[in-house]
Amino acid sequence: MSFPSTHPDATWWRQAAVYQIYPRSFSDSNGDGLGDLPGVSARMDYLSDLGIDAIWLSPFYPSALADGGYDVDDYRNVDPRLGTLTDFDVMMDAAHTAGIRVIVDVVPNHSSNRHVWFKAALASAPGSPERERYHFLDGLGADGELPPSDWPSHFGGGAWTRVVEQAGPKAGELGQWYLHLFATEQPDFNWDHPEVRDDFHATLRFWADRGVDGFRVDVAHGLAKDMTLPLRSKPTLEIVVADGSDPLFDRDQVHEIFAGWRAVLDEYDPPKAAVAEAWVPFTERRLKYARSTELGQAFNFDLLQAHFDASEFRTIVQKCLSEAEGSGASSTWVFSNHDVVRHASRYALPDDSTHADLEAWLLADGAIPVPDLTRGVRRARAATLFMLGLPGSAYLYQGEELGLFEVADLPASVLADPTWSRTANKVKGRDGCRVPLPWTAAGPNFGFGATPWLPQPKWFGALAADVQDGVAGSTLEMYRAALRLRRELQSDESLEWLSLPDASVVHYRRPNGWEVLTNFSSSAAPLPSGVDPSKVVLSSSIKESSPAEAAALIPGETTLWLTPNPRLL
Structure with missing residues (x-):
């Protein structure tokens, strides 16, 4: 993809590591x-030492925190509690002094009920x-006592609320x-x-003028709605059609x-980057x-x-790279964020665990299954x-x-996610991945x-940043080494598979020999065969192998990085 700019940093985001x-x-x-x-x-020194290219800030705007800040009162200000x-x-x-770019979250599908327009x-x-x-409609029934449609809310219950007229x-x-x-x-x-359109253009310019490098667009696929009466039924939130006719x-x-947004973003040199959160199951639709x-x-x-499975990972990567090549965009890779169970916990559960199993596990306070x-x-x-070696953007979660x-095992008394109350205490929600960090x-x-x-x-102490700082083999030091090497080794956005599709060891090579x-x-x-163990520069293994083992084996559930010019880390 090429944007209308000759600025050398116009495509910085294509293979960025974003935190x-x-x-x-x-x-x-x-x-x-x-x-x-x-x-x-x-904490900017910590972020710089980590080796990331950009930070993505979840909402920091004025908010009642009904949905963790995604209920925005004022799109062009900072919540006074946050600064x-x-x-x-x-x-x-x-x-910017540290060489780190900044992406901010923008929430265009909805405001908060405290927004000046809604009041x-x-x-x-x-x-x-x-x-x-906004979308105000009369209700159905003899006295408008029924909601205008059967549309559900993402957080449980119905998607309509009746007001007392003022x-x-x-x-x-x-x-x-x-x-x-x-x-x-x-x-x-x-x-x-x-x-609405003009005001969001003003919001994009407001933050772009303050130096923001890009935007993460929340619920990007939800802005346009078919409000033609009578409203069509939609008993679930799933998208089941690939022709753009979902209501x-x-x-x-x-x-x-x-x-229209791109026209605004291209007013700047380099153009401002943007990434869509678009939960669209159809590839050709998402790529738009x-x-x-x-x-x-x-x-x-x-x-x-995906499950931690060789065939699944390889198939997904091949599909995504092909899609990226066809669309002109770069691929994006992510394992954890503020909306999902952390991947270290997902991978700790039985291999056949489903989303429903995760919800049940949370309700059991993480005790069943063990x-x-x-x-x-x-x-x-x-x-x-595996992911940090791939071409494309890598998104990491704090x-x-x-x-x-x-x-x-967060107790019910502290849960803040609206999912908990709106599902009658049947789904704990996302608080478990949002617990403040241990430094x-x-x-x-x-x-x-x-x-x-x-x-x-209490167990946070054993994983605190200062405990891992400088400790060889710690997860923190593995990330630092990987992100540093990734920046040095990055090449064009392609790879060559060196393994068979049904192999349990997935092996790929980037054009520069990485x-x-x-x-x-x-x-x-x-x-x-043919892999030189002396070229190994990084391993995900928690336990260091002996030289003899390293020369012959890849430990179970482990990734190795090799380069033509190995160096000590």
């Missing part, structure tokens, strides 16, 4: 129990211009319903409204919206978001959803090295470089700051 920061859980600078932007600035716009500028300067809509009568920026002839009475595909506090915008998701009209005329890149979650944590971190390390597991083994709250908003488990071998079996496997 996601969930600000409330990263580092607390002022002792209020919430991570904040000064806390990010204070100020000056603090943001300081953080930006610190990142104006509630204060206005049905049919008013203020209500047209103006007009029915003031004080139950009146219209508004749409929220997520929490009740997250009303969906009406993207057919020109003011809620991945409609063709969304691409007109993002063409990644076109150079739109956002330029789209998340691929296939590896995140996770094999040693296997989980061994597989997580191997999968990470704490995975420490080998953190999901905190599966030090000693001292209160593992160096995070004041008593954090989610409690940290080779990656992953043994997906639980038993040691011989090195492939």
